[in-house]
Amino acid sequence: MSQQPEIIRGMQGVVFTISNVSAINGQEGKLVYRGIPIEELAEHSTFEEVSFLLMEGRLPRKEELEAFNRMLKAHRALPGEVVDVLKKLPSNTHPMDALRTGVSALAGFDPDLGDPIEGMALMGKDEEARKAYWEKGKRMGIRMIAAFPTLVGAWEQIRNGKQPVEPRDDLSHAGHFLHSMLGTVPSDTATRVMDVALILHAAHGMNASTFTGIVIASTASDMYSAITGAIGALKGPLHGGANQQVLRQLREIQEMGGVSKIQEWLDNLLSQKGRVMGFGHRVYKAYDPRARILKRWAGELAKEQEKELYEIAVKLEEINIQKLGQKGIFPNVDFYSGLVYGALGIPVDQFTPIFAVARVSGWVADILEYWKDNRLIRPRAYYGDQVWDRPYTPVEERG
Numbered sequence: 001m002s003q004q005p006e007i008i009r010g011m012q013g014v015v016f017t018i019s020n021v022s023a024i025n026g027q028e029g030k031l032v033y034r035g036i037p038i039e040e041l042a043e044h045s046t047f048e049e050v051s052f053l054l055m056e057g058r059l060p061r062k063e064e065l066e067a068f069n070r071m072l073k074a075h076r077a078l079p080g081e082v083v084d085v086l087k088k089l090p091s092n093t094h095p096m097d098a099l100r101t102g103v104s105a106l107a108g109f110d111p112d113l114g115d116p117i118e119g120m121a122l123m124g125k126d127e128e129a130r131k132a133y134w135e136k137g138k139r140m141g142i143r144m145i146a147a148f149p150t151l152v153g154a155w156e157q158i159r160n161g162k163q164p165v166e167p168r169d170d171l172s173h174a175g176h177f178l179h180s181m182l183g184t185v186p187s188d189t190a191t192r193v194m195d196v197a198l199i200l201h202a203a204h205g206m207n208a209s210t211f212t213g214i215v216i217a218s219t220a221s222d223m224y225s226a227i228t229g230a231i232g233a234l235k236g237p238l239h240g241g242a243n244q245q246v247l248r249q250l251r252e253i254q255e256m257g258g259v260s261k262i263q264e265w266l267d268n269l270l271s272q273k274g275r276v277m278g279f280g281h282r283v284y285k286a287y288d289p290r291a292r293i294l295k296r297w298a299g300e301l302a303k304e305q306e307k308e309l310y311e312i313a314v315k316l317e318e319i320n321i322q323k324l325g326q327k328g329i330f331p332n333v334d335f336y337s338g339l340v341y342g343a344l345g346i347p348v349d350q351f352t353p354i355f356a357v358a359r360v361s362g363w364v365a366d367i368l369e370y371w372k373d374n375r376l377i378r379p380r381a382y383y384g385d386q387v388w389d390r391p392y393t394p395v396e397e398r399g
């Protein structure tokens with residue numbers, strides 16, 4: 001009987017690769033993309049520039065950024081056949097499922113998607129062939145970054161019985177996303193808020209969806225397969241979906257009577273071992289820097305729109321930190337993002353697709369980084385009872 005090895009459930013804390021794409025310091029509440037603090041990027045950058053930064057490892061020069069923007073705009077439109085695929089889906093299809101299907105359907109229209117055997121170039125000694133495959137992966141990745149907002153927006157229109165909105169190339173990536181989703185040209189404020197939200201969600205160290213993408217890519221498969229898998233991982237409520245639940249809890253408090261009822265609501269929840277959604281994080285044991293930035297924007301939007309939910313959120317945060325702060329439980333990115341998206345008029349089940357529109361840049365960047373020194377990811381499981389000679393029983397003899 002072999003001895004059971006140490007099993008690290010959920011692979012928590014397991015380090016399997018080196019990545020300089022993004023990093024989190026959970027104790028100090030820091031997040032950097034390629035070494036640049038997220039606060040700097042949220043203040044000064046754009047999602048397009050951040051996508052370049054994540055992939056290339058440095059900020060673009062002016063002409064490089066212009067060329068990158070042109071490339072993204074050139075790949076916004078969807079092939080008519082992909083729109084037809086979306087139109088064939090039942091209208092109650094979840095937006096994440098529609099996105100996953102749309103991305104998978106896009107693969108066949110990409111001129112760089114060749115025979116799967118081409119992926120073996122990643123493993124060979126021919127440096128030029130390896131680089132060529134890597135460059136193909138990058139081009140496919142950029143095409144997907146460009147098409148994600150159009151796909152998500154197209155599904156929103158189609159499920160409401162409308163035609164997808166024709167992409168305009170005078171809009172930024174964030175503006176194009178809101179235009180595709182809502183069918184109207186967004187205000188400058190709405191565009192900037194969405195841009196910031198996309199920047200904040202673009203990468204986040206190693207996480208379940210990034211890892212999923214890397215696992216698929218490590219088999220020398222193609223970028224579309226890897227990203228399609230990553231979307232599947234992001235869909236899970238343990239990863240991409242808590243912001244919807246935050247909004248549900250805030251509305252619950254609102255219905256009970258608002259700010260004056262928070263303490264009662266919280267005592268009730270905690271006495272039943274319930275959880276305040278949008279609070280706590282596996283890595284952050286301090287205030288999530290993304291939550292701080294989104295809180296400010298939620299406050300800005302609340303000045304123009306419904307104030308009450310925001311006021312409830314701020315008070316709930318204060319009371320909750322008094323109660324749970326010493327355990328290292330603070331607001332995470334989801335606490336304020338739901339309020340922001342709700343204020344922009346985006347339907348609740350589209351919140352996770354927004355995450356995907358942003359995170360695809362990080363997925364592509366991390367896969368490209370992994371492909372620089374690709375190794376098949378192939379872990380092991382411990383075979384519990386160690387039986388190797390169990391007899392086969394014919395079906396007639398099974399009790």
Ligand SMILES: CC(C)(COP(=O)(O)OP(=O)(O)OC[C@H]1O[C@@H](n2cnc3c(N)ncnc32)[C@H](O)[C@@H]1OP(=O)(O)O)[C@@H](O)C(=O)NCCC(=O)NCCS
Pocket residue numbers: 242274275276277278279280281282283324327329332333334
């Ligand atoms: C994200 C999360 C799973 C991380 O959890 P974790 O680091 O593994 O911490 P644990 O689940 O082990 O919880 C540790 C303690 O904090 C408490 N806790 C953690 N998050 C809490 C929350 N949001 N509300 C109330 N209590 C919370 C737990 O009840 C536990 O208390 P105990 O030690 O008295 O039993 C957890 O904080 C959570 O469920 N948050 C709510 C969902 C959410 O916002 N998810 C989005 C993450 S970006």
